[in-house]
Amino acid sequence: MRIRTVDAFTDRPFTGNPAGVLLFGPEGFPEDLWLQRIATELNLSETAFAHPLPPGGEADWALRWFTPATEVDMCGHATLATAHVLHTTSAASGTVRFTARCGALTSTAHPDGSITLDFPTAPLTPEAAPKGLAEALGAPPLSVHDTGPHIGDLLVELADEAAVRALAPDFPALATLSRRGVIATAAAARPDSGYDFVSRGFFPGVGIDEDPVTGSAHTALAPFWSARLGRDELTGLQASARSGLVRTSLRGARTLLTGHAVTVLDGELLVAP
Numbered sequence: 001m002r003i004r005t006v007d008a009f010t011d012r013p014f015t016g017n018p019a020g021v022l023l024f025g026p027e028g029f030p031e032d033l034w035l036q037r038i039a040t041e042l043n044l045s046e047t048a049f050a051h052p053l054p055p056g057g058e059a060d061w062a063l064r065w066f067t068p069a070t071e072v073d074m075c076g077h078a079t080l081a082t083a084h085v086l087h088t089t090s091a092a093s094g095t096v097r098f099t100a101r102c103g104a105l106t107s108t109a110h111p112d113g114s115i116t117l118d119f120p121t122a123p124l125t126p127e128a129a130p131k132g133l134a135e136a137l138g139a140p141p142l143s144v145h146d147t148g149p150h151i152g153d154l155l156v157e158l159a160d161e162a163a164v165r166a167l168a169p170d171f172p173a174l175a176t177l178s179r180r181g182v183i184a185t186a187a188a189a190r191p192d193s194g195y196d197f198v199s200r201g202f203f204p205g206v207g208i209d210e211d212p213v214t215g216s217a218h219t220a221l222a223p224f225w226s227a228r229l230g231r232d233e234l235t236g237l238q239a240s241a242r243s244g245l246v247r248t249s250l251r252g253a254r255t256l257l258t259g260h261a262v263t264v265l266d267g268e269l270l271v272a273p
Contacts, residue, residue, distance in 0.1 A: 001272075005044070005265035006081035009213040009244035011113070013264045016244040017213035019081035020047030022269065023091065027051070029064065030273030032071070038269070039066035045208045048078035050086075050098070059099035060092065069207030072180070074102040074150045076117060076215015076246075076257055083107035083115050084261035102150045116258040121250065122220035123148040124155065136173035137182060137202075139163045147220040152179030153201075155220050161189040161198045165239050175204035183217045185224070188237070195237035195245060197225045213244030219255045222248035 003022050010016025020042040028051050029035065039047040050063045063082060065075035079098065086092035087109045098105040106118040124145040134140045137156065145155040154177065158164050164186045174182055181203030188195050199221055201214035211217075218236055226232050232250040237243065249256035 001269045003038075003267055003269040004085055004263055005042075006084055006261050006263050008077035008080040008084070008261045009215065009238075009246055009259035010242075011260040011262060013262050015242050016259075016261070017077040017211065017242065018044050018264070019075075019078035020044050021078070021081050021085045022047065022049050023085065024049065024051040026054070029062070034273045035064065036066055036071070040068045043068050045211045046072065046075045046078040048075070048082045050082050053099070059097045059104065061086070061096060061098050063098040063100045063105070065100075067206045067208055071101075072206060073152075074100070074119070074216045074219075076119065076218065077213055079105060079107065079117055080115055080215060080257075080259055080261050083109065083117070084263065087115070088263065114258055114260050116256050117215065119216070119219050119255050119257060120150060121223055121253055121255045122151055124220060124223055129156075130154070130177045132173060133177055133182075136170045136177060137184065138167050138169055139184075145220070145224065147183070151216045151220065153181050153183050153203075153217065153220065154178045155183045155185065155224060157224075158184055158186045161186050161239075164198050164200055167200060169202050171202065171204040171209045174202055178205065180205055181208070181211075183214070183220065185221060187225075187228075193237075194235065196229060196231075196234040197221065198237050198239045200239055210240055212240040212242040213238040213246065215246060215257050215259075218246045218248050218257055222250045222255045226250045
């Protein structure tokens, strides 16, 4: 079986967020334990597994995502990576429909090489900052929002871009404060920076201290910043060490996420299910 590593939400190798991608045949997924072992072996923030579905149905491919520790309900960058592999290997063209834990998703490839994902918009609910959040994160929050059942994060607004970039969280403490993790965000420091807001994503509860670029987090960041900035078309910079850009387009109950991807490793998996 072919197994690939794809850098997502970037057009340059060794930046963005790397995801493993493994495509199966129409026979479907092997047992969960084997999938988890592959994801643990690759030790990337997520590994995506997909197989084609019979023609004529509501989806073209079934899709699942695993961190090194557990299966997750939603993952943007590994979906982008999967769509990139499908298009670059001619396994699919145009728009691809996926079925996943979080429901129906689509990806659409564009002539410039970018891919747009259609994801459910995260419902945002304001809430009081949990006890210990400021200490665990390392900065006082301006506001805190719950992001709903699919991603299960706390969206935490900080004072400015510098505060987001300077964070050095207490990860064990942070892991106790939400189901999946914490998204820290602030407005861009300069209007000419090429992005509208910055973020960082910390997910120690699912085995990822800091995720390089989190597509699913932008389904919450898009409505949050669209409401504040008065625009539905925005660009977010995830300010991790690897960094990456996500273009967001708010469409009510759906959020479009657009970015590029680059395959950096294409090899053979020698251990069969």
